[in-house]
Amino acid sequence: MAAAIAASLPTVQTAPTPAAPRQETLPASWNKSIDAEAEIPITTVQIDGLVTTKIIKHSLDSGSNAHGLLLGLDLDGVLETSNCFPLPNQSPDEDEKSVKSVGRYQSQMLRSLSEVGSVDSVVGFYQSAKLGAFFKQSLVEAQAIHQEKLRHGGIVIVHDTTTTSRGNASFRAFRLTKPFIEAHRRHNFSSASLINQRLTFSNILEEIPVKIRTNPLLNSVLGTLTESHRSPLSCALPSEATTSAIPPTYSTLDIGSVGLTRNLEQLIEAVDNHKVEESNLAYLSRQIARERLKADQYITKRREENAARIAQGLAPLPEENISRLFKIPPEPSRLESMLLLGQIDGFSKSLASASSSGLVTMYAVKASSEA
């Protein structure tokens, strides 16, 4: 397992590797024979109850942008995440220092965990998102880095805080698809390459089924907690007649539309962003077209000149490198607009689901008020 451990070491850029001394003694050819699991692709992700609660707690505490590392092992195509720990919140304008400190924190944490004897192999990270719009440059970038370093490319678990607050915790596991990794490696997100790779926002990530596992002991505890039992007082009010340790929630029956408004606002913002991005792209492509036209004209002119010179019996002028004469700007990257589209998609899907459930509740309310 040593090799596996070495391979799955945390890889945030500057993190000093908490290298195990045995690492060097292991020949590279052994890797395969020792680590048989690397051959088996992951088909399911199994999340421990501990991980879910920790993620939910972290997300609730830190608000929107909570993320942390997942620890665990893969076994027979099932990635078992048994633990996780949060990472400090990254500000968008992260500087060198904060990155370093994050890396330091991460390595220390891992060392401490291994000292305790807990699992210390990183298998991915988790990220909280709102309203299903988890497509962000940072997420994709981080995942792309992990993909190269981590075992099986690593996974990302997205936790949607909004649905959680509605009483319906959502966890989804993703990993990057091959076309995207290919494109990312070549840093080529031009329209042509997107078309070639058949890359749209919907196939940047592929979803892996998630299974939440709680150990039987915990199950039984939960069962006892939710089980209602009659009040010992016989003359109790009907509302207090049955009590349970965890009272049942009725948040699904809430007919307020606060979430809807927020959803709409964010959707509008995303659409606006997309529009801005589109106009940027259009501007760039116009500029490219203009430059290219200039270059083409130059080339044809030079060719005609050369033809005339040859006809006159003169040596043709050298066909100079046009790239030196004309600076054709590189094709703009479509990644950003693609991600924005993904965001819009996420927002509208959550909007659709929220409004459909809202409609159902409305009908229910109507029916009940009529009854």
Next chain:
Amino acid sequence: MVSRFFRQAGDSDSDTESSDEESLTSGDEASKPAAPAKPKSRFLHSGGSSDSESSPSEEETEDSEDEQKPAAAGQKVSRFLATGSDDEDSDEEVKRVVKSAKDKRLEEMEATGNSMNNALKINDWTAISTGQLRNKQTSEFDKLLRMVQRQQNVGEPIPPFFIHTIVDLETSVNDAQSKDAKKKMNATNARALTAMKQKIKKTLKDFEKEVKRYQADPEAFEREYTAAVTPEVTTKATKTRKIEDAADQDDDTFQTVGKGGRVLQFTSENVFKELQHVQEARGKKNTDRSEQIRILEKLLEVAATKYQRIRVLLALVSARFDYNASVTTHMPTDLWTAAQKEVDQLIDIVATDNHYTVEEVTLDYDELAERTPDEEGGGIVRIRGSIISFVDRLDDEFTKSLQNIDPHGTEYVERLKDEKYLYTTITRAQAYYGESKTQGDSLTRVIMRRLEHIYSKPDAVVNALEASASNTDVRAAASKLGSTSLLIHSLCVHLYKSGNSLLRTRAVLCHIYHYALHNDFHTSRDMLLMSHLQESIHSADVATQILYNRTIVQLGLCAFRCGLIKEAQTTLQEIFATQRVKELLAQGVHQQRFQALTPEQEKAERQRQLPFHMHINTELLEAAFLVSSMLVEIPLLASIDSEEQKRKAISKPFRRLLDFADRQIFTGPPESTRDHIMQASKALQNGDWQQCRDLVQSIKIWSLMPEAATVKEMLAERIQEEGLRTYLFTYAPYYSSLSLALLSQTFHLEVRTVTSIISRMIWNEELSASLDQSAGVVVFHRVELTRTQQLAQVLADKVNALVEQNEKTLDSKLGGSAGWGDRGDGGKGDKREQVQERRGRTGARGGTSRGRGRGGRFQQGLGNQMNEVKVR
């Protein structure tokens, strides 16, 4: 006589000469003295008749003689005195007269020679060579050379003193150079000397022969010269006299007519010859155009046969049009009038006798031979020429003169009166072409000209023109039709049938304009829409585009007069949005702020300008536009509540003005039309419809509108209605119900009208209210949009925009019309929408309906996915 010869030979000592003569005359008796002097003076005078100065002085002397004769009979002493004075006079006369052109030259040459000699004496080479010393531009030597050159050109011998001078000069130059004197000279002088030497060398070479002869025997040379000059003078004198006798009308053109004088003047026999002469001279550089015209006029008088008259008339009219060489200036009015009369004559001749036709393309014929119908094949004499081009040119020149005359002067009005005659000529031409039926193209052209004269004029003016046309003996069929509309209709119909698409377009526009002028809005609008001109007008020529703009503007004014405010607003909107109304109507050159026009552009622009009497008053136009904008825009402003919608203005120019007026801190009493309208708008916004009405009605420019009173009444009515609407929009949120009676009282409208307006607003979903007929109130249902609903609307708008953007991109990717968005009824939908806009429906409605249409298609396209979402 002897004295004269002396004078001729060496005029240098004229002083002695005259004194000599004086002594001679004074020595004689009183009766004699005048006798030799007088004939001589006359004789000499005629010899130098080319000198214009001399002729009045001669008359003077004659006058004085006439006066003297009776005086001589009376008093002897006085007579003596008189003759004495006369003698002196004549003497002076002689002295002056003798200076014929040639003599003058000689004298000048001598003077120059003398000054050169003087300069030589003081060694002043600069004066000789460059003439700097005397502040002259040309040097003395150059002057002399030039004069000799002239002498040679005229064919006269070179005077010996010239040769003498140059020979002298050469020697002195050589002397000066060889001498040490050169060293003493200053730099300029030395330079001048060197230059002089060069020049002398050259000159000597030129006159090598003469110089040799002179050097061989100076005296012989001089004698030769005198011999050459003397007979020359006499012959010349006699010759000029002859010419003077003959050419009493003019003296410049005998080169073209023939040197032999005008013995055989213009007779009908040589008409063709003369005509050919004139024709040959035409367009040449030195031809005197006015003289040609005179010759042709003479020829016209003597022309006997019809054929001759036609030929001469054709030439004469072209000669008149040729008179002005430059394009920019217009033809003088008298010439124009004459040309117009002659075109009339021409048409008359051709129209009365159908054996003669004037055609642009004919078989070759002998220019010099007389032709009669009997000799020609088919009995018709075809003459090359083009009456229609004359008519066109007449019309063009008329327009040009109107463009150039100050429109505020009486001259303009005077000139405008000529339109009557021009119009008559045009109708005449039309009648001729209508009857001859051979030149259909010319007929359409002349009809177009006629139409362009009358389409923009009110009935009274057209009737006056028609009356003047029918007063003359024109048998124009069209003019008998009576009503102007019928006349224009018949003219236009004729043009529609013609094959020329440009003329057809113009005819349609004129027709529409005419209908619009007669307040027939619906007919003219339908014609405009049916013509589909608005789609193709961008490719038309500038003149037609101007006509189109005029038509549109007139249509807008017509709608305004008819009280169709919305239509007027939408029609005028387009032209006012450009802010170059004057330029678009060709009523003034637009000042380019950023780039100056090139002279050519400016010239072209100026030529396009319409004459003043055809202008549409732009101030009136603006007033109409702004008032209609006010009536449309103010209720709209009141109806919208969110900032987002506020940006969508119907009339941007009006909105801009209103914003500007809003920003004004202090507003004085209104002065300009704009001020009036802006203050009226504010009053309307405040619900103060009476003030609004007063302000709008006090605009002075309405007086230029035909039927101003009815228009004002209409405006008052509209202001009442729109005031009510604005009031309802503005104050509806503050009421739960409003009494209809109160509303009708406040706005001085009938209850029925109030009810209908409110009903319309309710129906258009502009007002959420309902009418309670029994209680006579309108009950408002104010619905506040929740935040979610507002957001949903915003989102819908944004997504709509996104979809449209996508479709546009797709269209451009797929290439033009093959796009997804234009499939099927897409194209038609657009067209229909345009029509709707033209018809004056609000643009906003068109926009939303289009949005919905596209949205539907979008939904279809994404059908599967949408269904999926629903299923989930």
